[in-house]
Amino acid sequence: MVVVMSESATEENIQKVISKLTEMNFDVHRSTGVNQTVLGAVGDKRGLDPRMLEVLSDVYKVIQITEPYKLASRTFHPEDTVVQVKDVRVGGDQLVMMAGPCSVEGRDEIKETARIVRQAGAKVLRGGAFKPRTSPYSFQGMGEEGLKYLNEAVAENDMVSVSEVMESSQIPLMIEYVDILQVGARNMQNFSLLRDLGKIRKPVLLKRGMSATIEELLMAAEYIMAGGNFDVILCERGIRTFENYTRNTLDISAIPVVKKLSHLPIIADPSHATGKRDKVAPMARASIAAGADGLLVEVHKNPEQALSDGAQSLYPEQFEKLMQELEIIARAVGRAW
Amino acid sequence: MVVVMSESATEENIQKVISKLTEMNFDVHRSTGVNQTVLGAVGDKRGLDPRMLEVLSDVYKVIQITEPYKLASRTFHPEDTVVQVKDVRVGGDQLVMMAGPCSVEGRDEIKETARIVRQAGAKVLRGGAFKPRTSPYSFQGMGEEGLKYLNEAVAENDMVSVSEVMESSQIPLMIEYVDILQVGARNMQNFSLLRDLGKIRKPVLLKRGMSATIEELLMAAEYIMAGGNFDVILCERGIRTFENYTRNTLDISAIPVVKKLSHLPIIADPSHATGKRDKVAPMARASIAAGADGLLVEVHKNPEQALSDGAQSLYPEQFEKLMQELEIIARAVGRAW
Amino acid sequence: MVVVMSESATEENIQKVISKLTEMNFDVHRSTGVNQTVLGAVGDKRGLDPRMLEVLSDVYKVIQITEPYKLASRTFHPEDTVVQVKDVRVGGDQLVMMAGPCSVEGRDEIKETARIVRQAGAKVLRGGAFKPRTSPYSFQGMGEEGLKYLNEAVAENDMVSVSEVMESSQIPLMIEYVDILQVGARNMQNFSLLRDLGKIRKPVLLKRGMSATIEELLMAAEYIMAGGNFDVILCERGIRTFENYTRNTLDISAIPVVKKLSHLPIIADPSHATGKRDKVAPMARASIAAGADGLLVEVHKNPEQALSDGAQSLYPEQFEKLMQELEIIARAVGRAW
């Protein structure tokens, strides 16, 4: 912690800050400059609230000098984490494509979509059974029945599955049927859920909250990892900005930033980010060009009939075309396909 | 629903939209203008995704014409809702002050704080027992023990209590000890929790999410009300903006806006909004001046020793002074004290 | 400047940073902690780009320890600045009300509005002659003719005037006719204009940009003051947020924050912030309750016929009622009326 005193700080107030820091078990180094005094406070205090110092008189700024996350940080784990699920490796040399409908809508539907996306090259099948909907009057998902169909579809097509968990009480059911448990953007700071996911031994796909910073995303990952579950896949899915033409704004720069700050793999979800089918392909290409480890894309064999998010689901032939474009870009940025 | 076709729309594409709307069971009214065609679609379709129409060719804009919430709307419930808890009435003529520490930290501490804030005029005692913390390494609350102390403190001081519920599994415990269950900003769109709170018959204090719109706040209230629990108190607690000097930005204009759109009571939380003690009083005064039904204020008998949020907690004497200022402003805006 | 090295920094990289700082003429104090090294760099370097250090290897964070503004800072000028224009004192004990139409629309109109607002207690008459409009097809103001009418109106009613200057070439004309020159939100970082306003000796009312931070607002004031013009009145007029019900979100907490950081007076503009007439009065009351030195309010004798911003203009009788409410609140917060 570094405490910067204001230029007009009195010696008395500087001493009060030093006392407070000492009381908090910090070692204090004082640098007295021509204009200003700076206090370096050394000690292991992750989780301390810097505002306790900011409210003292004549304090200009308090700066935390340790990253608030540790397990998620590249500083302590320089090599990339690869999350392995059966024969799928997320974060390795090869890009991983996750595709499928927003919601599981029926046994036949999910099986057919699985075949389509598998053939085009996707190894992970997505499909929601519990749906977080803004309106209580919207379709809320098929529940356990949906999970069963999803499970059958991956079994028949040699894939692995990813599906959203909305609350802790669903975890046992999810574990039984699903390979990767997804935490949705609105639950990124549902700390109870994160803590409970730290206790399981299945990978978690953690979506960035709609107005979360990258540091907050890494802190959410830290919650899961602090429980002993290190298989966390991060997902950039668009942030809220003033631009309303797209549903959200895919923050593609988060990809290289996460790669620098953390060892965890990061994928992008261009479907939820843009909310519109014709914007999915350009943003998918851009994400791979920027270094993403894979994508999560909505594909529906008949988007016009989808029970949720049909407007942003690709037609099967659009997905196939996209996969061909991505292959070229993947090679251009040195990734295997 | 109103579908506005683009100025260059072909007749064929207009017909496709009409067919789609008819298929969705809407009655369609067509207005053909000099430059543009507008299609009015009449039918009861709360929960429909307008993007299903936006992706059709030559559609310029789709506008939902029904408010997405119904139970929370003033349109269908013109008179103000008053939430009654024992002899405390939130949303009535009289302003309601809720005060206390961020977290319950001990039996003696909470009892003493209760006496202090009760004497200054607060009828509701706040105090968290389950704390949502950004870091897994921070103090997470006293749990059930904290609830017991809170309960004793309100009993001894003829108050009612408000405390945060973080997940559905805590609801039975909360109901036993607490009068008003609070949903924190990070859980405003935890739809599982909201749905479960709709099943209980105790008031819920619902905090606005950090980057939620007012419409989203009212939709969250709708989730609770759709389950049959109509005793919802809304709380403006600051939104995330680019301004970092304050922790968040208290959106005071949300107060008159909610008053217009909804019949539910709304209070303000100047402590979490500003994050700094010296900004609490001006923002508390401003909230009352703008028409809030009450306030939620953090008070700690010794903020420098607080286990959480000490930096934004008022000293007892600051709270007393604030209460006197508020009384004058309350009368200036025609409210009882 | 404080440079925090990352926890895994090599000694070689620490030395490189020290060399760089030395080369930049800083004195360097090194604090070597258990986990991390912190370098305090002392020297007078306002205007230096901290990113030059951030890009060096193993640098975790760079923190500027001097406020980037000096003339606008309360640190070097502890007592409040009072901007005097004839017998009007902005920033003193007494609150100052500025009112009038968005645009000057004719000689009779502005004179009648002047009489109305003067009688209700406003001492400053507002009225735009050059209008920054989002659309090139909207009414752009009456120009010099409008300034003449404004001037006549203040002369007849013993008031002073405030009107917006849009570009440097208009300054000579503005100086001739207007008492306070207003810089609009969209021009807050029009540095050429700010520099030229630093050369004149008339007060400037500087509006905060729509997504500017308070620090950026103070830096804009610094531009004007660096030229020798110290008579700057700041104005909070609403920032852009995700809430669309109101035009902008009046950041009322900016008022106490500016009061702490700077000695300059600050007023609020509830009309532009909310964009809707029925929200103006609550936000005006809230601003005064939070400590504003005055208000800028749009009043029109017939808002439905206004050429611009009629929707947010108060009817004369609404303004009179508001002034009575404000008087009570002013006294509650210890201000003269």
Next chain:
Amino acid sequence: MVVVMSESATEENIQKVISKLTEMNFDVHRSTGVNQTVLGAVGDKRGLDPRMLEVLSDVYKVIQITEPYKLASRTFHPEDTVVQVKDVRVGGDQLVMMAGPCSVEGRDEIKETARIVRQAGAKVLRGGAFKPRTSPYSFQGMGEEGLKYLNEAVAENDMVSVSEVMESSQIPLMIEYVDILQVGARNMQNFSLLRDLGKIRKPVLLKRGMSATIEELLMAAEYIMAGGNFDVILCERGIRTFENYTRNTLDISAIPVVKKLSHLPIIADPSHATGKRDKVAPMARASIAAGADGLLVEVHKNPEQALSDGAQSLYPEQFEKLMQELEIIARAVGRAW
């Protein structure tokens, strides 16, 4: 314009809205639904303020059905605009690379940088002579001398130049020396400057404001085009978001969105958007992958000595490597190089 009445609207209030619309010279089509009445208002009223209707009683929403811009809209100009400057065509099949230092810093420096970037494939040389700086104490550019050196550098290397104009009074000088006049993000809504640039016959590179929507960017282009200057090149340069790790957030989805709404070419500036050298290459690749017509990239032969923005300037060898990567991606998305 479509006016949606609230569900509880009285017939009297509906009639008042109809009268108001008629008075405004609109033809009104009324659709009376089961729950709600919708009024379609037909007439050519670009520039009308919808809030004049919103403030009427029982009005729920007012929707503008015409795009507020016309000349910039693809609706009326379906084919892509190609801006030609000498033999450089921006918006055509071939991608256009613009590169160079943030500021012109000397004759030799700009000439050497020109040679370097020209050899790597850039056809347009960037270099600022008038610099908009947040601090009045920072380097403000070389002025006319800088323009001369820039001009010599392009002449010697068979390039064209782009440089920022900060105010109308600089236009004559800029026209003399510079091929493309750039409007910076902070001046995107400096309507006086935009209007004056509409009168010249040289291309304008218009940067998106830091918190501007795409519609506002197109409205700013409309200002220039309304004056008769149709050679406008749009530039996405990052928007302000809550993420502070990068200087701004490059909104790459703006590229396909602008391509749909407008016929104007759009390029991206990954240097200003990210503010950090190591993020420039990934974002440059992503922009091209998403369909940008070119890039504006800062390159400096010795970034550590740059007078401004050195932290985000590429080293010559980084730029050369980037150009090779971009060539592959360009071909993957079907663009010539």
